[in-house]
Amino acid sequence: MASMLEFRTPGWNPYAVKYSPYYDSRIAVATAANYGIVGNGRVFCLGLGPQGIQVEKTFDTNDAQYDLAWSEINENQLLVACGDGSIKLYDMNVNDFPIMNFHEHKREAFSVAWSPVTKDTFASSSWDGTVKIWSPARKDSIQTLPVGNCTYSTAYCxxxxxxxxxVSTDSHLRLFDLRTPASAQYHLTAKIPVHVPSPAPLPQGPSPPAVPGEILTHDWNKYNHTVIATGGVDRVIRTFDIRNPSGGPASVMMGHEYAVRRLAWSPHASDILVSASYDMTVRLWTDGSTMPAQQASPVKAGIQLGIMNRHTEFATGVDWCLFGVGGWVATVGWDERVLLWDANAMLRGQA
Structure with missing residues (x-):
C-alpha cells in the first residue's frame, strides 16, 4: 500500500480502535493481555504527528478491554468496556484512575456506544444478555433492555x-424504541432473524446458508438511517432495511473465510463499508445500493472492492476517520499492531 502508518502494542492484543470525533490526529485502542483470556487491559490514546504515531496517554484496567467509545461531549474523555462487566470513563487530563466507574453488568461488557444525537447518554452490551443505557453523570444505569443471550454489539441510530x-448469539438483530411503553416487550419493536434465507437467489453465485449463527458486529449506515449491516460467525455480511423487518436482507456480501469480527460503514459514502475478520484480512465493500438494478432479484450482491492483508493474526477492530479526504481507516489485530491506511488507495488498486 502506498502509505501505511504502524504502531505496535507489545504484550497487548488489541480488540477495538476508534478515531476521535474531534481530531483526525487522535485515535484510541482497547487491548488485553494474553488475548483477553486472563490478565489486564490497557487503553492507548495515540496522537498522529510528524514523528508518526506517539502515545499520548495509557490507562490500565484489571481486566481485558473489549471495546471503547470517545465521549461526544468532552474531547478528552473516553469509555472502555471491560471483562469484569464494568465500563470506565477516563479523562486524558486525569492520570491513572477513571473519573467514573459504571458496574452493573454481571458478565463481560463487550461493547459501548455513545449517543451521537443528544450526546447525553451511552449504551453498553454484555455477555449477561442485557443492553444498558447510562448517563455519564450518574453511576446507576437509566434503563436495562433484556436481550436474553450474549449481546456482542449495541448501537444508536x-x-x-x-x-x-x-446483535447477539441467537442470530437476531433487535431494535428497541425507548419511546414505546415499557410493556412486557421492554421497548422491543423489531426482532429480525439475520440468517433467514434470501427471498430470491442472488444475481450471481450461491445464496448464503440459512443457518443461525452468532452475530458479532453491526453498524448503522451513516446516510440511510434505516439500513443496518451485520456480520458474524457465518462469514456473511448482510444489510437490512428496518422499515421492512420481515423482508430478509437487502444485500449480501460474501468473501471472508472466517467470522466477521467488526464492520463499519463509511462516513463519506452511502454504499461503502469495511470489515475485519478472523481470517486476518480487512475488506472494503460496496453494498450494491448505488449500482444499477440486478435483474429481478430483490437482494443485491455486494462487491468486494479491495483487501488489506497486512495483519498476521485475527483482525479485530476497524474505524474510519471522519475528516480529511475521506479514506483513512484504522485497523487493529491480535498481532499487536495498529495500522492506519488510505482506503482510497485500495480503491485505486494500490493496496
Missing amino acids: PSNPSLISA
Missing part, C-alpha cells in the same frame, strides 16, 4: 436517539 440496536 445516527438520527434518532430513541432507537437502539443490538
Whole structure:
C-alpha cells in the first residue's frame, strides 16, 4: 500500500480502535493481555504527528478491554468496556484512575456506544444478555433492555436517539424504541432473524446458508438511517432495511473465510463499508445500493472492492476517520499492531 502508518502494542492484543470525533490526529485502542483470556487491559490514546504515531496517554484496567467509545461531549474523555462487566470513563487530563466507574453488568461488557444525537447518554452490551443505557453523570444505569443471550454489539441510530440496536448469539438483530411503553416487550419493536434465507437467489453465485449463527458486529449506515449491516460467525455480511423487518436482507456480501469480527460503514459514502475478520484480512465493500438494478432479484450482491492483508493474526477492530479526504481507516489485530491506511488507495488498486 502506498502509505501505511504502524504502531505496535507489545504484550497487548488489541480488540477495538476508534478515531476521535474531534481530531483526525487522535485515535484510541482497547487491548488485553494474553488475548483477553486472563490478565489486564490497557487503553492507548495515540496522537498522529510528524514523528508518526506517539502515545499520548495509557490507562490500565484489571481486566481485558473489549471495546471503547470517545465521549461526544468532552474531547478528552473516553469509555472502555471491560471483562469484569464494568465500563470506565477516563479523562486524558486525569492520570491513572477513571473519573467514573459504571458496574452493573454481571458478565463481560463487550461493547459501548455513545449517543451521537443528544450526546447525553451511552449504551453498553454484555455477555449477561442485557443492553444498558447510562448517563455519564450518574453511576446507576437509566434503563436495562433484556436481550436474553450474549449481546456482542449495541448501537444508536445516527438520527434518532430513541432507537437502539443490538446483535447477539441467537442470530437476531433487535431494535428497541425507548419511546414505546415499557410493556412486557421492554421497548422491543423489531426482532429480525439475520440468517433467514434470501427471498430470491442472488444475481450471481450461491445464496448464503440459512443457518443461525452468532452475530458479532453491526453498524448503522451513516446516510440511510434505516439500513443496518451485520456480520458474524457465518462469514456473511448482510444489510437490512428496518422499515421492512420481515423482508430478509437487502444485500449480501460474501468473501471472508472466517467470522466477521467488526464492520463499519463509511462516513463519506452511502454504499461503502469495511470489515475485519478472523481470517486476518480487512475488506472494503460496496453494498450494491448505488449500482444499477440486478435483474429481478430483490437482494443485491455486494462487491468486494479491495483487501488489506497486512495483519498476521485475527483482525479485530476497524474505524474510519471522519475528516480529511475521506479514506483513512484504522485497523487493529491480535498481532499487536495498529495500522492506519488510505482506503482510497485500495480503491485505486494500490493496496
